[in-house]
Amino acid sequence: ELKVEQNPLFLSMQEGKNYTIYCNYSTTSDRLYWYRQDPGKSLESLFVLLSNGAVKQEGRLMASLDTKARLSTLHITAAVHDLSATYFCAVDMERRDDKIIFGKGTRLHILP
């Protein structure tokens, strides 16, 4: 059974600190996505990671992909309150009918 596991599911941290969200998946993937969702809002695409070793950065967020370990990370540097949101990873398998499997999300709360 295909699984996408994120951890932690809840994270409360102080502004200025660094932290990493982990996304493990159980089968070969074509690509991996990271999304952000603010309460009551839709999803915002953050990163698309297409190959082993891919690293993408935008502002204080950096995502990486290790396809051999079936692991992606979302690293937050010097967190600020505006980054408080729920972050989802999603694994995309083009050759499968169920195609995209989402993690349960990491609810991030950054204390001012």
Added chain:
Amino acid sequence: KAGVTQTPRYLIKTRGQQVTLSCSPISGHRSVSWYQQTPGQGLQFLFEYFSETQRNKGNFPGRFSGRQFSNSRSEMNVSTLELGDSALYLCASSRGANEKLFFGSGTQLSVL
């Protein structure tokens, strides 16, 4: 440039009824995908369309169907509604494979 537009924003139906949701993608985007979000099951992939063809379908019963028109606009239909169909339905568009998804604001469906 207009974003992804979903209508209606909110919808209340009763069990047994059917519903049609609409999604207008960003101009120039040919790929449209649909997702269901519930507190219990999280985010789940419904289907994806590209150039009027369904490319993938998630693990949902046949009551869930969709289509895409020649102008890339898409509709999804749910027949014989059940209480468990209450959810936020999100539509996303992209230019094609390996591209970032842009999400609409969603349609919040409540089945009574």
